Amino acid sequence: MKLKLTDRQTSVVVRLAIIGLTIALMICGYNIWKYLQPHTLSKPTRNITLVTTKYPIKRTQPATPAPVLSISVSKQITYRVPILMYHYIRIVTNPADRLGYNLSVTPQNFAAQVQWLTENGYQTFPLSDFCQGKISTKGKPIILTFDDGHNDAYTQALPVLQKYHQMGTFFIISHFLNRPQYLSTAQLAGLKAAGEELGDHTMDHVDLANESPTEQQKEIIGAEQSSPVFAYPSSKYTQTTEQLLAKDGFLCAVTEIPAIATNQSPLYQLPRVRIRGGETLSEFIAAVEGKI
Ligand SMILES: [Zn+2]
Incomplete structure (x- = not known):
């Protein structure tokens, strides 16, 4: 049809x-x-805990997995702390001693530096606190470190620190104790009694990068002081050294890498600001404030 x-x-x-x-x-x-249309992410199914520090308390707490953070958060610098590096606090009398000169801050300059820090709101605190994420809240935080355990740490540095109610972290070479120009056992005890922090700088000031793991372990453990912090002799170390320090319970280690430390600095590669001696106070201030 x-x-x-x-x-x-x-x-x-x-x-x-x-x-x-x-x-x-x-x-x-x-x-x-x-x-x-642009693809939008679905909402996260769990809460993300933000942390302000990456420093765990290794001695008192078992390691816990770090929370997963977004890249923008994990790279955030929440604080900066200058870790100053001193060696001798003395007057070099031998003009030919260039090495000694470059490692020596005169007592007068040291006193002027600590006075300036104090009058400008800086507050010293122990390196071990920094390595556990505990930052001084009394003022601008700063850490003063003294390498090698020279006797002027006791005769020159300590009186100035006490006068201005500041403190230092002293890295000791254990086999050098009681040698000429080095701390005596009694002076070391005096530093400790005064509330100064004592850290490990090996037994013999060896180049750890050239030592076997066994020898490194011996040098590290044999010089352990009251605070679990470490300074690499001449800033020489390898990944093995870092692993040994972590295994032995050290919270952190300082190097001679020149920079201001932050909460993002690797714990076993902490940078420091070298105070050579001979700087003017203006140069010292610029170094502390990270301007040079
Ligand atoms: Zn040293």
Whole structure:
């Protein structure tokens, strides 16, 4: 049977077809538009704990897995602390002793530096505190370190620190104790009794990077002091040294890498600001403030 449509019926069919086609095109267009929208992430299914420090308390707490943080948070620097590096506090009398000269701050300059720090709101605190994320809140935090355990640590540095109610971290070479120009056992005890922090600088000031793991271990353990902090002799070390220090319970280690330490500094590669001696007070201030 042949279907014959009137003009009116044809017109209705054509209109319905156009409407149907329009709806189909709209649906299709909507799907294409939706597909082209930027993809949004679904909400995280768990809470993320933000931490302000990466420093764990290794001696008193078992290691816990670090929370997963986004890259922008994990690279955030929340504090900067200058760790100053001193050696001798003395007057070099031999003009030919260039090495000695470059390692020596005069007692007068040292007193002026500590006075300036104190008058400008700096507050010293132990390196071990920094390595556990405990930062001095009394003022601008700063750490003073003294390498090698020379006797002027007791005769020159200590009186100045006490006068200004500041403190230092002294790195001791255990086999050098009681030698000429080095701390005596009694002076070492005096530093400790005065509340100064005592750290490990090996037994013999060896180049750890050239020692076997066994020898490194001996040098590290044999010179352990009251605070579990370490200074690499001449800033020489390897990854093995770092691993041994961590295994032996040391919280951190300082190097001679020149920079201001932050909460992001690697714990076993902490940078320091070298105070050579001979700087003007302005140069000292610029070094402390990270301007040189
Ligand atoms: Zn040294």
